[in-house]
Amino acid sequence: MVFEDHASTTDCAFETEQAVPAQRASWSFRSARPAAANATPVQSPRQTLKNSISCTGIGLHTGFRVSMTLHPAAPGSGVVFRRSGPHGVALIPALWTHVKDSRQCTVVGNDDGVTVATIEHLMAAVSAMNIDDLLIDINGPEVPAMDGSAAPFVFLIECAGVTAHLPSQPAAAPRTAIRILETVTVSHNGAEATLAPTSGNGLNVAFEIEFAAAAIGRQSTSVQVSPAVFKNQVSRARTFGLIDDLPKMRAAGLARGGSLENAVVVNGADVLNEGGLRYPDEFVRHKVLDAVGDLALAGRPIIGAYHGTRSSHALNTALLQALFAKPSAWVAVDAATGLPLADQPMAAEPLRAIA
Numbered sequence: 467m468v469f470e471d472h473a474s475t476t477d478c479a480f481e482t483e484q485a486v487p488a489q490r491a492s493w494s495f496r497s498a499r500p501a502a503a504n505a506t507p508v509q510s511p512r513q514t515l516k517n518s519i520s521c522t523g524i525g526l527h528t529g530f531r532v533s534m535t536l537h538p539a540a541p542g543s544g545v546v547f548r549r550s551g552p553h554g555v556a557l558i559p560a561l562w563t564h565v566k567d568s569r570q571c572t573v574v575g576n577d578d579g580v581t582v583a584t585i586e587h588l589m590a591a592v593s594a595m596n597i598d599d600l601l602i603d604i605n606g607p608e609v610p611a612m613d614g615s616a617a618p619f620v621f622l623i624e625c626a627g628v629t630a631h632l633p634s635q636p637a638a639a640p641r642t643a644i645r646i647l648e649t650v651t652v653s654h655n656g657a658e659a660t661l662a663p664t665s666g667n668g669l670n671v672a673f674e675i676e677f678a679a680a681a682i683g684r685q686s687t688s689v690q691v692s693p694a695v696f697k698n699q700v701s702r703a704r705t706f707g708l709i710d711d712l713p714k715m716r717a718a719g720l721a722r723g724g725s726l727e728n729a730v731v732v733n734g735a736d737v738l739n740e741g742g743l744r745y746p747d748e749f750v751r752h753k754v755l756d757a758v759g760d761l762a763l764a765g766r767p768i769i770g771a772y773h774g775t776r777s778s779h780a781l782n783t784a785l786l787q788a789l790f791a792k793p794s795a796w797v798a799v800d801a802a803t804g805l806p807l808a809d810q811p812m813a814a815e816p817l818r819a820i821a
Contacts (some may be wrong), residue, residue, distance in 0.1 A: 498689075510641040510802035512539045512598040516627030521618065523610025526571065526584050526705075526724060532606030536622060539599040541631040542639055544765060545592060547574065547582045547602045556580040560589060560602075562763040562786040568779040570715075572760055583608040584757030586779065587705075591619035593762035594696035595628065598641060614704035614728035615744075616755055620697050641801040646770030648795040652784045657776040659757075659785045664771045667804055669761070670694065672773045673753045679708055680735035685750035691758060700758070702744045703751035706730035709738065757782055764789075767801055 520535040539546070545560040546668035558564060558576050566581055567573040572589075575581035588609050594602060594616075612618035649662040664670060687698060706722070707715075709731055715724075730748060731738040745751050757774055760782035774782070789795055798807045 488494070510800070511630040511632070512541055512641045513628055513630050514541075514597055514599040514627045514640065515597065515623065519622050519626040519741050521610060521612070521622060523612050523759050524728075525608030526611040526728070527604060528583075528606070528608050530606050530608065532604060532608060532610050534605075534610055535603040536626060537601040537603065539601040543601070545589070545597070545600045545602070545762075547585075549580055549582055549607075549806055550603070551580075551607075551669075553578070553580055558582055559765075560585065560763060561765050562783060562790070565763065565783050568760075568783045570779075572779045572783070574763075581607060583612065585609050586694045586756050587612075587614075587616045588619050588759070589762040590696075590755050590759030591616040591623060591701065592812070593767070594691055594701075594758055595620060595623045595693050596767075597628065599631070611705075611728045613723075614625070614702040614730070615752070616759075617697075618770075620701045642766075642807060643767040643769050643799050643801040643804075644764055645804065645806075646768065646789075646796055648792070650785065650789045650792060650795050652781055654781060654784075654787050657778060657781055658774070659777040659781045660771075660773045661768070661789055662771045662783060664769065666690070667769055669758075669768050670771045671754045671757050671761075673750050673757060673777070674775045675750050675753055676776065677732075677749075681730050681732045681737050682706075682749045685747045687747055687750050687754060689751075689754050695759070695816060698754050699745075700751050703748045703755050704728070704730050704744065705752055706732060706749055709733045753777070755803065761786070763802045766798070769799065769804070 515536060515538045518535055518537045520533065522531065522533045524530070525532055529786070547558040547560060549556045556576055556578065558574050558580065560574055564574045564576070565572060566575040571584040572586045573581050573583040574585060582604060600651060646661050646663050649660060651658060651660040669691045670688060671691060672686070674684075674686040675682070676684040689695060705728070707729055714726070726739050730743065737743060753774065756779065757772060757777065760779055761768055761772065763783075764786055799805055800807065
């Protein structure tokens, strides 16, 4: 994404970027103990939030002030936006099948033309923090940009708490994932995005970028995505843009909410933000963040290796389309055991589960 929001607040008191490192020492992530060699593998349950939590902020492109609340959701409902406005209330699943635009950001919508834009940072946090079922109330056309990164959304999720659905709950089912079996690649004008098989049991995201602006130049990185790694190494990377592009974007009705409060702004060899960068390679780390958010629209965690070379939201969306157009390229597996499932339903039925 390019450019984002003014100062934002949440009812979990996230106010400044300094709040993130101040909290880091007291946050931890728990994992299950390894099962004994002769034990029956335990399937991992789907997860949701313990409590609802809200935030308010400015939309990146619209500049509108938007309120958003994350709610716990029923097992199998998936991630769904509940958009309210003059049109009434519309339910929009966060799935690749509902992407309506992906030129400057990722936009999902329904068949009636109701949309929610700039969802990628929120979806990156939701996916990396292993949230499977979530209802997102939003009263505007765009997710609040907050500080231009995914860190505020990680903070919201940790404040709300994460809980597993009990096996005894109605409609409860094991957490499933998509294991990549064959390499799938899409490309356009020298940019490329690939999903390939991996011997591991998670998602690896590698990215390469190259910009003429000396402050960015050529950067590359690779991240094995987990809650802790995403939070500490990726989530605080902010969206960025070139100052020369800003007049053209605003003339096109874009970046109306963008500022130095929510984006890294580059002018040649200079970073204009007071305080500089959060990571030495913050630009490419933000591209990793965007890729994690776009891939979350698969509807299930992906077990595979992603590699992007100058990739974009549009190319990432095309990659998911190409993947699911080739049934032999993937298999549905239990997220804990990695064992294939008897069947491969494409996704849950989120609208039915929420209704």
